[in-house]
Amino acid sequence: MTRAIIMLGCVLLAGPALAQSAGEKTGVNSMLGVAPTTADFVKEVAISDMFEIESSKLAEQKGNAREQSFAQRMVTDHSKTSAELKQLVTSGKVKAEVPAALDSSHQSKLNKLKDASGKDFSSDYDSYQVSAHKDAVSLFERYAKGGDNADLKDWAGKTLPALQHHLDMAQELDKAPSVGQSSK
Template sequence: MKRLVIAVGCILLASPALAQSVGEKTGINSALGVVPTTADFVKEVAISDMFELESSKLAEQKGNAQEKSFAQQMVTDHTKTSNDLKGMVNSGKVKAELPMAVDSSHQSKLDKLKDQSGKDFSSNFDSYQVSAHKDAVSLFERYAKGGDNSELKDWAGKTLPALKHHLDMAQELGKAPSVGQSSK
């Protein structure tokens, strides 16, 4: 019984340290408010940008008018953030590796979108955009507050308002009557 109590105690004491090593995509770090490492932040931002670019290119082809307009804005904005991030990494100001492709969970979402059209495409695209931008806002907020690379931390803070605007726009997808109007 003593061993069990000691083991549980050790696990509880180690939980904050373990949370920092849990992959960012799990959502655990977000729920706990754990600041991502620079390497995790760069990886997640790069994957997020790649997903936004690829899914938005599909929406430009398959989406309704509202989704096509949103997608054009995402391609413009996420091309910029992707180029900004690559510039900081390539200049040596940020020490991290850029992934070359999206991870398996993002790839499966892209594959699903590629196979869909009409309402099915719209339903999934709209849902993915809200989820992706909620995750991005959380990631950027946490890094902007406590990241360990000052240039990247500053960039995260400056990028945050655009991501919050993207989230607002994504939440309006599928609400055609209120396009261009605030429902608040």
């Protein structure tokens, strides 16, 4: 516990830019409700969208009927938000870089989904969707409230209701009985 407090203190004292970035990486910002920097927000949103699209393309092929329907919605909606984010950056309204590839954590999850099938695929996909959408809702809420770029802040606020709906849908998906289980 003492170590955690000392680490938190170091992160907060390391300077605003470092504190934001390190805070996002460690989850400290989320716990404290601190808005991410614009660069962190853009990076996390882009990676999240890429993961949603790629994992949902797999679910369209490998998932059960409920997952396939959910996955089609995720591909459509996250392709749209990805295009909107890129437009904000290319228009010059947002000064940040959009990553072109997944980070190692998301790539590892995607690789696991590629190798899974049946109940294993469903279990992993469903739990990843709940986790990813909880993270996205937190990220968008924090940026919409305290982000430092007005255009991006506005976009985050407008996008948030759809992400909250995705989270509700993912949580229902996660509650559904797996293939081979009877529903009671």
